[in-house]
Amino acid sequence: MDFNSPQFARQYHYDGGDLGARLTDTGTRFRLWAPTAQRVQLRLYPEGVVSDPLECVEMEPQDRGVWYYETPRRLAGVYYDFAVTVDGVTRTTADPYARACGCNGGRSMVVDLPATDPEGWQQDKAPARQAEDIIYEVHVREFSWDESGGFPQAYRGKYKAFTCTDTTLYGDGQHPTGLGYLRRLGVNYIQLMPVFDYGSVDEAAPDASFNWGYDPVNYNVPEGSYSLDPRDGALRIRELKELVQSLHRQGFRVIMDVVYNHTYHRDSWLERTVPGYYYRHRPDGSWSEGSGCGNDLASERSMCGQYILDSVLYWAGEYHMDGFRFDLMGLLDTDLMQRIRAALDARYGRGEKLVFGEPWAAGPTACKRGTRLAGKKSLPTLDPEIGAFCDAVRDAVKGSVQHTRSAGFVNGGRGKEGAVAQSLTAWCPGGRGFHTAAPTQTITYVSCHDDVTLWDKLVDTLDPRRRYDEGTPRVLRANRLAAAVYMTCQGRLFLLSGEEFGRTKQGQRDTHNAPITLNRLDWQRAWDHRDLVDCYRGLMALRKQLPALCDKSAGAARRLLRVETPAPRCVTALLDNTGSRWGQLYLVYNASGQAYTCTPDGEDWQCLADGETTFGWQQPQTAPTFTAAPGTALILGKPSQL
Template sequence: MNWQQACELPYYGGADLGATWDREHTVFKLWAPTASGVTVQLFATGTDAEPGAAMQGEHPMQPAEDGAWSVTVPGDLNGVYYVYVLQFPDGHGATVVDPYARAAGANGQRGMVLDLNSAAPEGWQQDARPDIPPHSRAIWEVHVADFSADEHSGVPEAWRGTYLGFVPADTTLDGDGVHPTCLNYLKALGISHVQLQPIFDYATVDETAPGGYNWGYDPLNYNVPEGSFSTDAFHGAVRVRECRAMIQALHRAGLGVVMDVVYNHTYHTDSWLERTVPGYWNRRWNNGQMTNGSGCGDDLASERPMVRKYIVDSVLYWAREYHIDGFRFDLMALEDVDTMNAIRAALDRLPGGERILMYGEPWTGGGTNLEGGAQPSDKRALDRLSDRIGFFCDDTRDAVKGNVFDSSNAGYVNGAPQCGYDVLHAVGAWRSGARGFRPRLATQVVQYVSAHDNFTLWDKLAAVARRGDYDAADGELLAQNRMAAAICLTCQGLPFFQAGEEFGRTKYGDHNSYQGPLSLNRLDWRRAHRPEFAALTAFYRGMLAIRRAYPRLAGAAGEPEPFLLALPGWLIGFVPETEGNDPVGQLVVYYNPERTRQWAALPSGSWRRLCDGTHAGTTPFGPICRDALELEPRSVTVLVAE
């Protein structure tokens, strides 16, 4: 199906696709304009292997408006499983799970009719998104299983590695009552949002067997929570209730929840979507082969009208029914600009929707074939993208600690001070246009040095330094780690961290642990409380507190780029702009990438330390400084005027 043929298919604009439950009846509606017949089959269970498995009936669907098929089935069908069976004019048939299914059985092979109110934890109706000021935002990325799977996490064994691992508010290391873990730990860290790696239903983990692991970038059912994170994958309402309970617990702790979404491809080329309207949902080259910009060989054609509608509808569903606070888009450049702007506009129309975050990766994994003049959502499209759609800045990442694709390549903090040229531009969130892109707002720029992809920060620093003992609390690596974090937290923009970065998380040199094992990926809560690494965590906590206390560091209110000081060599110094002429409370920030102490001139006035490269916090410490200051090696220093 080419672009013209796709655009000639009828557009269904209704908000009622899927199974709309009512106590008296359920309305099933599917967009399948090229089908010659559609039937809905009902089942007692989500799989044939369960006790009591049986088909409960089948109902022919009737053509409705704009390419949709519909049937109303009487009775209370809450908890009934279903699939659609389609016939096509060429004689072939297909069985599909409803693309709009809200729940599913084990391994997502049947959708489930669901009364959403019956799948809500106690108090869900009172759950609300926390109101987090833009300057206080800081993202912490984690995989649901990694968070609590450690046997020392203090989480009840049955809940480890599940949605419910986020629920207990007072867990400690081995239950010792002293060393906080999991949510108890997060409440004191100072981050504002938890970004969850994919939590929608994905294809590569067998939900019926323990021990499976995957990061989840292999979508199966976009509007259904992943069953392997629930305590019961067989009964579809359980995963919905427990996923909501996780979000509710994070909200109760004052933390927002960002959902990592993968609308750029499906895991199977023969996906439910592609089976429903063959040839419509995926991009293709002129020879008919699906494009592979995702690295998975089946890019979704977001520029096509019903694909765009599906993505917008899905995002809105998660925002409304799961109270999600933000969306991180995987390989965002595979989504076209108009689709991303449509999502932003749709979220903004929700109550409080303007506060919902949107950001993504402004790149692809390979070539694709956008049609109809559509423009990819990469850094070259910033003039067309909403200025409230952010992007991960790989320029900052690589300048600070070295290129991610070369394990030995160094950056500003670990042996290549000449990268300071790029770090200078990172300070002002790249609004100078030095790299050919120009954000309009600092808050568009996600400033980070590690994420789930590639080496952990600790492992990258160890690789450059040629350290083989990842468990050793190496003093040089600790200094580099602190400096990298402090740069992210003193640059304008939105700071982002991989979970455990703040205690030297290691995967022992594995740069791509997407298939596990869980023992390698899980957060090591004993490591978090080793004294040397606990001190690193305290440094992160102090820097996060400084950022919250001095809002203009973030540039979130539209502040201009900081005023740069003239300093020798590769030292960097800057003064964040302030209103008025009163110097009290003014900050000055210095970066010293050298392995030796360096002298730097101070602006006029009296200054005291908030951070000396090792210790950080909002309470000034140390003697008053005037005229000049000796900076510690490999350090970020923050001073406040008195």
């Protein structure tokens, strides 16, 4: 059977939106899309782990490849799976469309979703958007695992930790950690690394191993290792909703990191249900591996794309997620990404839900002929509200992530001035390294969970002794300059949790399965490096007052009036900041070893931030000339004429 043929899609595409198990007023309905099956048997169980079935029933084939069974019993809390027979071979599979499951996801569970809603859930809504979107990437377990966070022992590493609103350093009552710390910092989006059910951690013994979670098993079910009881199929749902509700109440919107480009293993529920359909294969029949994980989902096939679209809409609706970060978005087709954007806009309003991703893949993929993938080259053709991580900014500021000793603008690199200048306008209208249609498409960042942390990169390039724990003055200065550069570029801001306090992983590049002791957030370090934290805090607060930087319109680049390189490793820029109490901005990035003195056009310029403080805007000082010390930045503002 040719799964790529238009005839197959026309005959079997199903968009009823009701696949899986659904409780109704009159009982329970089961639907499974399995167009190549000759027989499907539904099996019901009392538990989510090893047990004999309570009942086995034959499902009936219907139009468009759907198999159906209905019972007048309300089977909430009952577990189930399917026996699917294709070409004489019977495979046991959980439900790809399941919304609840047992421990480790091997069996699906019928769930009464309204019963999982915490009190007040129907009134839950996201806080109002601020002048700028500042995204803070967090791993659920890393966030609260360390004792220094002051979280209750039972909640450490769990969803419930996010319901603790006022934790302090070792419980001292004085130094905020967790959400209180983040409120003070000034970020307004919390991006959760994968919280769907993944396979690389044993939920029955979650403390025995660690993983970031980019290993999907059940796409529409929360991960159980973050739950207080992963054996309870409904509890993890309630706890994740409580997490979202708590973040909303504390002033944060929530972004979900989604991985629709591959599954944990090839022998997935999707493969067991419709063998060969959901994955890409090379002409010789071998598996495509553009994800670097052994398989690639065939998003361009109609029911695979529909599956992904339905999943996104489910998380947005049932869990009130405010945005989606797509892992390896460069493996997904542009038609699907456009459909996702349009569907979210239709339900929630234009741009209300953020959509962005990685505009690359780990390698080539074997997609259907004529498929256009959502990589860098496609960005100008995508909806402007589909964003992408801008590696051009990242590498210009700190150097290539592929080479440890490669340096960027702030840590000794040469010839980076042009890239820094283009970063100012979020690479609009673009250049060789990146090309976008509007700043809404640019995620401006210098570190995320992948690769070495910003701090470790600076230590690797600036400290021959590699003192990751200490922090030399040179490293600290470069970190402050890096923050000043990317936080004064247009686009949406993004940072790895702990970047602002010099988070270190001892120089290790990929810590996806390293011990939690290496990956955890060290809240003690946040207070040891409070001066660096305050640098970030001041920059975030200042940025929200500067329309020249927050402007996301297609014409935002016109706010850049002039950019110059007055000396090697020094960039200056003049920007139109109309709409603020400062009508113009003058930026100086001085990565050189010499002080740079400037006299901006006109008079009455004020120092808003410099190498000493990023809070100068609170009581700005006027002067005829200003000096940027070696390795520092200046942000100057010219008061608007009343």
